[in-house]
Amino acid sequence: MRLAIADDSGLFRDSLRLLLEQAGAEVTVSAASGPELLAAVRRQRPPDAVVLDIRMRPSLRDEGITTAVELRQLYPGMGILLLSAHTEIGYASRLLDAVPAGVGYLLKDNVMNVADLMSALGRVAAGGMALEPTIVQRLLSSRKPGRLDALNDRERDVLQLMAEGRSNLGIAQELFLSPRTIEAHVTSIFNKLGLDQSSTENNRVLAVLTLLRAGSQ
């Protein structure tokens, strides 16, 4: 997998590059900022996915999201994974609103599990999504009233794994249930959230967006 990375901390960037290369990826660009990454990506064959730090110089705010939006416009099929030093529902929600598919939002802590990191990169490169489990957990445990109230405990578990980017099969394995049961739960979730009942990737994103919006209202 060809990757581009951008992070304003050189130390972390270099470690990340080493880690990804050891895991078998080819890191074609290693940039210190969004504009630098964009410039470098334009000069060569686009990577399959990019890894972006959310908070970069010069603004130290949400450069990563701005860069993600620009990248998506330039390269609609490119997977985008944002890494952050801390979890923020507002960012996740803004990101998925702007870039609905092929996108992920993870804590930087995930570098400690390179297999998970690579699988998340694989999912976003394939047009799926990867959301930090702690964010999803917080959203589901939130006491805010809304559509999510209609979901039962089992459906919440399924939605959480869905938001992390798992397929129905992956969810089934995680929960020790049959894929058919998971499918039934997914249909029920779509139903309760007012989505049409086909288990398309689009609907999965919409379900997760519902979750995120419920959290950021």
Added chain:
Amino acid sequence: MSRVAISPPSPRARYAWARIAAILALVAVFASGVEWPDWANWTALTAVNLTVALLFVLTGLLLARQPGQRGVAIALMLTGVCRPLDFVDAWGVGPFPFYALVFGGFDRVIGAWALLRYPNPALTRGHRRFLIAFAAWMIVTRTIVGLVATPQWEYGGPVWLPQVWPDPWLATLFSAIGYAGEGVFGVVLLVLLVLRLGRARRLDRVVLAPVVTAGVAAVIAAIVSGAAQQVHGAVGAPVNAYLTEGLVDIGLPLAFLVAAVQRELLIKNITWLIAEISDGASVAVIRDALRATLGDPTLDVIALPEAPPGAGSLSSAARLEADADSSGEDRLVEFVRSESGEPIAVIIADPTLDRYRGLFDVAVRTSALALQTAQAQAAAAQAQLAEVQASRARIIEAAQAERQRIERDLHDGVQQRILSLAAQLSSAVTGSSDPAAAAAFAGARQGLREILAELRELAHGIYPTMLTQAGLGPALEEVADRLPIPVRLDVPDRRLAAAAEAGLYFVACEALANVVKHADAAGATVTVAIGESELTMRVADDGVGGAEAPGHGLANIADRISALDGRLAIDSPPGGGTRLEVTIPCG
């Protein structure tokens, strides 16, 4: 004479005293001369008469120094001079007995005039009519007596009397009628004097009381003396009655002197007032001091709002004056002006104080001094307060900037290094197939996760990252997510000044923590509305209400708000939820 005592007497003042002494000496010579024949027979009476004459003249001379009292002063001096002339018949020659018969006692009319006039600038119409009638009655009846009288006893020499229609019986009759009438006038004068004292207000009463008391005594003595004279007959006038009347009359000039001293004492009081309030005093203190000193409980001092130069103050002053006029009540209105002539206050007082103009003016000037000092002190205190507020705002801002810096250092430094370390560790293990290394890494990974989580909490506690990165709304979302009750947020997606964001964030956190701890609420809302010049944040809950205003958390909130130059309002009726509203300037 405190004003004189302040500085050594000027040559002019010494000259004035010399003049008084000279006049008194002249009067003494005159009075002694007029009553010369009586000294041998009626020494006591003559001495008393001389004393009365001198006291009247002295009092008149002293009173003449007080503003507006010249008329009364002249009347008193005239009384003093006329008094010995009443006894000029003692000479028993020429026209003197005729003069004494017709004009003797005319000093009583002049005295009555002084009694009714003092200390006012003019007589009332009623008093004037009374005095004219009194004088007319005396002249008419006494002239008739003079025209019909015959020499009754052996005079020392040839006596001139007109004897137009000499008839002792008629003379006795008209003398009786005249004296009876004079008695009636005396009684009326008594009534008028008592009424005057009864109606007198404030300082007038203080000054008038001794004068009226002495006047009443003198009038009664005069009536008794007149009656005695009538009972004994025109011949052989009762010396004791004259003596008593003379002794009582001594009280009259003394009373005027006491009144004059009273006025001087009032000025002393003002001197005391100056010492009391010149260090600067509030309007209320000045008002109370003026009320006590000027003896006017209705007196009021109204501070005029400070206006930009040349605007406002005059019109508001004019309005006050108009108000005082339109109230229908006759009031004395006086502006207290600063050194530059700007009106700074208005004193509204009883109109009788107008007669104590000098006194009142000193009081007004003293008040101006005190008010100016007070205003200067207030301005200094205000400036000090503003300085304290500004420095507190600076301290809070500096602390905030420092926290922000520490948070950034933690994030950019320690956190990135740990993450980098974690990645290196991860790649080292990925490269090795040693199971022992994998197990060691699993332990290290768990430790690193915990360190990172702790670091995140620490950084968040120091300064919420979201506040810097995304602003008030997202930062409050993060807060709301961690609370056990649902919180609705309505915060505009707009960045504010860093100090305002931090202050409002802190206030919202504190308020929401209070909601969770004390309100027993099912939910809360945080609403931020941004206006043109002001920004309002409202934190409301549906809990039990009854929040106590000076609670600890609220004190922290109030501190933060005042550092932002804002206002805090809390509405928390028992059972009706709590609404906390913060308004700060923005833009």
